[in-house]
Amino acid sequence: MDFLGIDSSFLLAVGQIIMIDILLGGDNAVVIALACRRLPEAQRRQAIFWGVAGAIGVRIALIFFALQLLALPYLKLVGAALLIWIGVKLLLPEDDDGHANLAASDSLLGAIRTVVLADVVMSLDNVIAVAGAAKGDIALVVFGILISVPIIVWGSRFVLRLMDRFPVVITLGGALLGWIAGEMAITDRVMRESFFADAVPGVVKYAAAATGALLVVLVGKWLASRQLATREPVEIPLDAGPSSGHKP
Amino acid sequence: MYTLLIAVDGSEGSRRAVDHVVRLAAAGLPVAVHVLNVQIPVESGHVRMFIEAERIEGYYREEGLAALDPACAVLAGAGLAPSRHLAVGHVTETILHYAEKLRADQIVLGSNGGASLRHRLLGSVASDVAARASVPVTLVR
Numbered sequence: 001m002d003f004l005g006i007d008s009s010f011l012l013a014v015g016q017i018i019m020i021d022i023l024l025g026g027d028n029a030v031v032i033a034l035a036c037r038r039l040p041e042a043q044r045r046q047a048i049f050w051g052v053a054g055a056i057g058v059r060i061a062l063i064f065f066a067l068q069l070l071a072l073p074y075l076k077l078v079g080a081a082l083l084i085w086i087g088v089k090l091l092l093p094e095d096d097d098g099h100a101n102l103a104a105s106d107s108l109l110g111a112i113r114t115v116v117l118a119d120v121v122m123s124l125d126n127v128i129a130v131a132g133a134a135k136g137d138i139a140l141v142v143f144g145i146l147i148s149v150p151i152i153v154w155g156s157r158f159v160l161r162l163m164d165r166f167p168v169v170i171t172l173g174g175a176l177l178g179w180i181a182g183e184m185a186i187t188d189r190v191m192r193e194s195f196f197a198d199a200v201p202g203v204v205k206y207a208a209a210a211t212g213a214l215l216v217v218l219v220g221k222w223l224a225s226r227q228l229a230t231r232e233p234v235e236i237p238l239d240a241g242p243s244s245g246h247k248p
Numbered sequence: 249m250y251t252l253l254i255a256v257d258g259s260e261g262s263r264r265a266v267d268h269v270v271r272l273a274a275a276g277l278p279v280a281v282h283v284l285n286v287q288i289p290v291e292s293g294h295v296r297m298f299i300e301a302e303r304i305e306g307y308y309r310e311e312g313l314a315a316l317d318p319a320c321a322v323l324a325g326a327g328l329a330p331s332r333h334l335a336v337g338h339v340t341e342t343i344l345h346y347a348e349k350l351r352a353d354q355i356v357l358g359s360n361g362g363a364s365l366r367h368r369l370l371g372s373v374a375s376d377v378a379a380r381a382s383v384p385v386t387l388v389r
Binding site: 027030031033034035037114117118121160161164165232233234235236238 | 286287288289290295297298299303304305307308309312313316332333334335336337338339341342345346373
């Protein structure tokens with residue numbers, strides 16, 4: 001199918017990648033903003049620049065490895081399992097584990113270090129998802145990385161508002177990750193060679209993708225319903241703040 | 249005493265909401281005023297792994313005070329004694345939660361009128377609150 005002369009499956013993949021970047025890139029943006037905010041203006045710009053440059057570099061390196069690895073038997077199955085897990089985690093309310101063990105220092109280098117380290121950890125899910133959505137198309141991979149940069153740098157507030165207003169976006173995102181995971185699993189070399197003569201038929205691919213999407217949504221919703229209590233608003237004490245300003 | 253909860257976010261609409269409350273008080277309504285700012289949570293497990301809790305809380309406090317302080321200055325200037333509240337959570341849910349907790353008789357919100365791109369894309373928290381609150385809601389245009 002064509003749309004304005006462009007293959008529609010290409011457009012679909014582009015849409016998927018943008019969605020992944022929006023959903024999984026928000027964390028990076030927050031870390032960059034928070035790690036750099038106490039620096040003086042000029043240093044902050046520098047730290048953000050190098051932090052983002054680091055993020056791109058890390059992504060390119062990771063994606064390169066991911067694409068190589070995904071061609072090996074079984075590894076798409078592993079990738080699919082990871083994606084299902086990432087999708088389910090997206091649907092869960094904030095878990096309370098993991099507190100900062102790296103104190104972000106207020107120096108330029110300290111901030112850059114925090115940002116780049118965070119990038120390594122946080123790009124992993126993004127990279128697996130983008131590699132899955134791109135299906136080996138290097139042009140799509142490059143596009144996915146490029147489009148994630150402005151989202152990381154400027155998009156976090158918008159993304160946070162979007163998720164606050166429309167929690168259904170998160171559910172759709174989880175379903176998308178599950179969809180990609182299902183497709184990824186069924187096209188693993190082992191699956192293909194043991195169940196299908198040649199290429200995996202389109203119907204089977206869609207069925208697998210739909211199963212993946214359903215799996216993520218059902219498991220995510222079920223787990224989330226078991227820990228609902230965490231949704232209470234949290235009061236932030238104002239007395240410790242810099243000004244107690246205009247209290248009468 | 250008539251308890252009012254004003255939810256502010258530092259926008260032009262919030263400023264008008266505060267002005268409206270000042271006018272109500274000036275007209276002779278004996279009011280107890282609570283001013284609330286809600287911050288959308290920024291922290292996921294990942295963010296907490298890299299940024300200490302105090303720094304995240306500091307960020308919320310700074311952003312929150314930027315919205316609360318000007319509003320409270322106007323109210324204090326009009327001789328009112330506003331109480332400030334800052335919370336992190338889902339915006340609509342949190343406003344409703346505080347209205348109940350503070351036993352507010354009325355919620356006052358600014359509405360930005362639907363002209364901005366953000367409003368068109370994200371809709372309005374104000375109309376959400378109005379639809380779900382169990383006390384009267386005033387949307388100030």
